[in-house]
Amino acid sequence: MIWESFGSVVLGLALSWAALRSLPDRLPSVRAVFLTGALGALFGAYLTHSALGTGHPVATLAGAVFVGTVTLSLLIRPRSRRLARSAAAQ
Template identity: 50%
Template sequence: MILWEALGSVLIGLAVSWTALRRLPARYGQFRSRPLALATGPVAALFGALLGHTVLGPGHTLGTLGVSLGVTVALLSLLLRPAGRPRRSATA
């Protein structure tokens, strides 16, 4: 069962990162690096699945995959660069 959770979470991570790269409009910002975003998705999902499996225990596959999805979305959101003009620093 753990193998299916791991495989499912990696597929979720790939799907979320690919969809985010393709579908996010420019007004929300852009990703710093396309390969970094594609690599972060599966790794974050696998970490989320490990965390979910540890907390929820065996037999909660849907809950584990839900935690995996949440961690993936949270970590991918950290890679977004805001749209618009860059801020000036206080020292400039």
């Protein structure tokens, strides 16, 4: 379980790095992204390990990647664009 935890945190940090490289202007601070990716992957590993039990390290890491990706996707902000006001609001 120790190696699964360590591996999931490393995978979460790698996911965070990839997200920051591909969407730098649509994510909050670097610190928040790395923390969210690591903790999301760690929670995913815990959840998958609890559901499947011991003896499934690849599936546990796959669950960590999945939950880490979903958690990071919650941080993505919409593209910045100016909202058009309606004629009634002006």
